[in-house]
Amino acid sequence: MLVVDASIALAWCFADEASPLADSALQRLGSEETVAPALWAFEVANGLLSAERRGRIGAEELPKLHELLSALPIRLESLSLSDVLGDVRELARSLGLSVYDASYLALALRRGAILATADVRLRAASERAGIEVLR
Numbered sequence: 001m002l003v004v005d006a007s008i009a010l011a012w013c014f015a016d017e018a019s020p021l022a023d024s025a026l027q028r029l030g031s032e033e034t035v036a037p038a039l040w041a042f043e044v045a046n047g048l049l050s051a052e053r054r055g056r057i058g059a060e061e062l063p064k065l066h067e068l069l070s071a072l073p074i075r076l077e078s079l080s081l082s083d084v085l086g087d088v089r090e091l092a093r094s095l096g097l098s099v100y101d102a103s104y105l106a107l108a109l110r111r112g113a114i115l116a117t118a119d120v121r122l123r124a125a126s127e128r129a130g131i132e133v134l135r
Helices: 006-013 020-029 039-053 059-070 081-095 099-111 120-128
Strands: 002-004 034-037 074-077 114-116
Touching (some): 002 020, 002 099, 006 020, 006 039, 006 059, 020 114, 034 099, 039 059, 039 074, 039 099, 081 099, 114 120
Parallel strands (some): 002 034, 002 114, 034 074
């Protein structure tokens, strides 16, 4: 099982962020169950909106990216408020992460999954927490 974060999804959208890591994660989508916390959709949408506002992409590109991302076999999973206020917050505190980033780690821990992220800090925190990261 694979947990993907927004940095990987946005790398699929922007040619200048393409990487072997992002390619590897994309290739695994077809053969491996892939999940993300529900927050993922908001982070990806915000990344696309920010890119449009900065002139990195045009508004005419958004429908194509929307279609591409919506077609991916990524299941979004919700965390309960109790989980967020408890385990996720504690994970964030102990690893020096935001609660947002810790939600990806919490999901990977809960599902025994590999984490796919291009975020250097999140990769390092994952390794400290004993979570396998995609290479």
